[in-house]
Amino acid sequence: MISLYDTHGIPPEIARESAEELGASVELPDNFYSLVAKTHIKAEAEETTKPVLPGKTELLFYEHPFEQVFEAEVLDVVDGSVVLDRTLLYPEGGGQPADHGTLENATQVFQVVDVQKSGDVVLHKLAKPGGLQKGDHIKGCVDMRRRMAHARHHTATHLVHDSAKRVLGKHIWQAGAQKSEDRARLDISHFKRITEEELKAIELEANRRVMETVPVKTQFLPRTEAEKLFGFELYQGGVPPGKQIRVVRVGTDIEACAGTHVTNTGMIGAIKILRTERVQDGVERIEFAAGEAAVLASQERDDLLGEASGVLRVPAEQLPKTAERFFEEWKGQQKEIERLKEELAKARLRTLTAEAQEVDGLKVVVQKMGQADIDELLKAASLLAEQDYVALLGSETGKLVAAVGRSGLAKGVKAGAIIKVAAKALGGGGGGKPDLAQGGGPDVAKLDEALKVGMEKMRAGP
Template sequence: MEKLGMNEIREKYLSFFESKGHLRLPSFSLVPKNDKSLLLINAGMAPLKPYFTGKEIPPRKRVTTCQKCIRTPDIERVGKTARHGTFFEMLGNFSFGDYFKKEAIPWAWEFVTKVLELPEDRLWVTIYENDDEAYDIWNKVVGLPPERIVRMGKEDNFWEIGTGPCGPCSEIYFDRGEEKGCGKPTCGVGCDCDRFIEFWNLVFTQFDKDSEGNYNSLPKPNIDTGMGLERMATIMQGVDSIFDVDVIRGITDYVGEMAGVKYGDDKKNDVSLRVITDHIRGVTFMISDGILPSNEGRGYVLRRILRRAARYGKLLGLDKPFLHNVVDVVVEHYSGAYPELIERKDYIKKVIKKEEERFKETIDQGLGILDEYINDLRSEGKTVLEGNKAFKLYDTYGFPIELTKEILNESGMTVDEVEYQKELEKQRLRARSSRKEDNALWEKDIYSTLKDIETKFVGYDSVKSDAKVLAIIKDNELVDSAEAGEEVNVILDMTPFYAESGGQVGDKGVIKNEDVFVNIKDCKKAGGNKFVHIGTVERGILSVGDTVEALIDEKNRLSTARNHTATHLLHSALRKFIGDHVHQAGSLVTPERLRFDFTHYQALTDEEIKTIENEVNEKIYENIDVSVDIMSHDEALKKGAMALFQEKYGDVVRVVNVSDYSKELCGGTHVDNTGNIGVFKIISESGVAAGIRRIEAVTGINAVKYMNEKEEIIANIGQILKVNEKDIVNRVTGMSQTIKDYEKQIEQLKSKIVSSTSERLINLAVDFNGVKFISAVLNDFDVDELKMMGDILKDKLKSAVLVFATIRNGKINFVGMATKDVVKFGINVGTIIKEVCQIAGGKGGGRPDMAQGVGNNLDKVNDALNASKMLVMEKLQIK
């Protein structure tokens, strides 16, 4: 067999299945769309679930993809094994009720033996133990000898999740040779050793499991296959690890050059290189798909992976931000298959660099905490750090256990690794329990039972249409009719109502005839191409089979269209003046306003906002015609039309053009000419997540209303200040300066009071062998003033321990400080304040030289301060 590269294998696979009538779709975003069961796409079939369930109509019954995926359950094993990774690509061919086993199995065999030219005598397959149909195809049609067809049980060769579609599967294995085996007499397919490697799973979805546990045959079974690209490349290139295949090894070697180490020379360094190589690929693709670092959800997954890579870089001596530079190599190797990476490269690098800089600050904090732990161990005469503290360093500050051990070893100390592993396992169990297996993966709703019902949408050209009532749903049940006063969901055979999608809300209007009147307040899509009109029967009885007239609220539609076209103009203006990294990350288009979320790493300046607003208004005043073209998806992209991160597109798409200024794939409704928008006004710009900004704006009559309201507010302010509108700014500026002058005078007075009080406190200092100790309750000062006083006293006393308390808002605030020379004697005010706060019924802590905390029991303030004195005497061995 030829040693093919990853990019060659990918292309051969997709081209092969195109030759078998499959539609090649680009990889879907890593962000699942309308799927709450997943944080991230983790399998080739995951984004295609709506096609398997019938909720959406596939663009073709045969589809092939190479899907980028992220999986993190085994993240701790990444870098330590040859096969584990968080990012991978899954090749797949799929049939939605079209072909089945007699096509899927021979095609799989043809691809691996004729296209990839794998030696037939090294190929084995497994089948479900009762699947005689698959056995006969493998044996009689393909010609595979019986001894190389292995029957396995349900656990290995039957795919199901809860209830719903499921079925047997057949896996294809490659025998890497006896020398890769474990040597046991029982060694064979299914053995845990490295000899037999599974690379392709063919799933035959032929049953529908009901709640009673019955397996009912599906009238139209499906095919779902998955081949790991990296694993296939490992076989084709004759290497032992996914990190040794061409594309991935190129990244590994680059990181090694940066760190001044060579892959393969040192096992410890190799782990770090593998972690960084794997994680930077995942990070690059996640950010490219609009995910940004945050403290929850998929943003947290990204942050964890990114910081884990940075930590392992630190172990290689890469102390400065470096991951953003590795992006260049990732893009170089992957842009052939994922050209969007080139366009988004600079943005990806900026996001990563900013996160690396944030993490450096965090890990520096962790080093300070670890220093405290080491000082505490020394003062207590101990040499083993508790495992829970090592875990806190890992969980909160991003320290790998290896880094903690390394720093402890430098001080002649170790860590309780048994306890650390227990804490780690507790975290894993918490993570598992928080995301239990979603048995609703294939959950059915009332609309999925309406197999042969579809709605034809005519709303691009018409505001009304005659229609027939196909179905009525009331209280989530199908009914034959509904009376006045009842809330209903109505499906028609034809409608002008736009169903909510792409950020645009659904139309409002009425469904009526001479006998019935239904007020429609919303319209949504369900199960394929069914338009669900949501409303209330206000007169008469609506029945299935009725002929009605469907009319939308034209004024409402036009206001929505103004806002939708304005979002397209806004998108283009942002990319023109802010940068090509700007991409839509979400939107909402209603008749009243528009909301546009976009990728950007910092707030827009007032000048930028004004520039963008003026740009959009200029395009409105130019009266540019807005046109819509229908074309193939590929043709649209070639012509420069923008596609959105998370949208799914079929073979044929709508391209909304505003001359050469804006071209976007869009299914929404728009004005015919930009002049119809009237006016565009930005009302706010804000951040909604790390790296995601939001602009809210109004158009048309709503923009006029907004500006009228602003004028009224300005007039009211003028009346209050008793000045003309043109003099408001000068008056407010003068008032602001007066306030600043007063604040400055107050701060000067505070400083004098603090200085005077510090002189008084010096006279109260107790001398412990040259170390001055002062404790006091100072209720006239806040915490910042106590710290200021502490700095003054430390400077004057040279060698001192200070503990202050102030009672405010029903709580005691404690502040502890110590000079650096005293810390060397073993004094740790972080520990002292912690105990002091506990006595007063609260919590506290901090560094050896500065700490603070809170107490809740006001009666214990003096007891707490007396305790601080005893603790200092104990540390200084004062009797």
């Protein structure tokens, strides 16, 4: 039944009727759509079971999302966390962080740094435990700046998800989400990377939904009724427990969701997509900011453009062409540097060959090359080997390169063996192929000694 519905779109009621016509009896479970949704949600590691505490905390934030102050009674104090009979502070859940705020009695104000739900009670963790006791009457206050940032990002997540479906296709399925004060992220199932043009289209579509100022509708419904009305897509963000579920409708996006939201899309403000990445095979992550956070993110990017414009001394609109021009010039300069290095190596080659020695019938060059870098050493040594020399070149930077021409190779002389003994004298090491090897060490004061033992290795033979 699940396969028929999920793969072919055949409603379970129709499938059951067809089966009964063929004489088969089919029992359709009340949680059919929950079972379908679970096939789309990847198994997660089981969380440590939290102890269920007695009592019940009335959740005021659903009916009064914009109220900041409330009064309550302390039901209990557990490990430094306060249990209240009622609260406006939202406990962490559904990818949304907990509210922060304060609890105040007649003499003290306590900072609430975390809020968690355990069973039917809500635990308010205090920055400094102590001072509140069971039976105390307190006044609570919500950090509304944090609350509204979370609410905007949570509602924006619904819009971005819906917009991704509109742009990329109905196959899109939410694979995870996380909200914070300055940004949010949405993981969606998609078979390929999201292109830059698709990302712009998703952002534009989401902002159009914002400007429509559509009401955000929320209601608690019996699970079976909600599933009959909205199907398994209700569980995009996961399958919540309980017989009653809270359904949130943001435009055409309808999900079971327990988070806090704004009351209409216009309250979200601007939505700015910051980046996208592929977090695993078949899952794309969209990171974005909403409301004030979107403005701040845009300002940060403007600052970067401004700084880049200042460095290059051109208006922002000319940055791409200027950067491209500089890059092409840089590539040209790199080619010129390589050409000059080769010319320098050839010039040095003439000097080096003029000072060559003959050892056992081989033309040998052992020389210091000042502050030459490793590339210069490799180039010069390779050119010497091409002209059938055995070379050991050293730099005052502590680098060594050995190269062996065809005659040396025929006699069993190996560049790696030469480098091994020479680099050891510098307190280091090295290696390579028989015809070309490199190495070095930190004790540059012993460069002359390193070249000497390298020469001795050439004389000694293989």
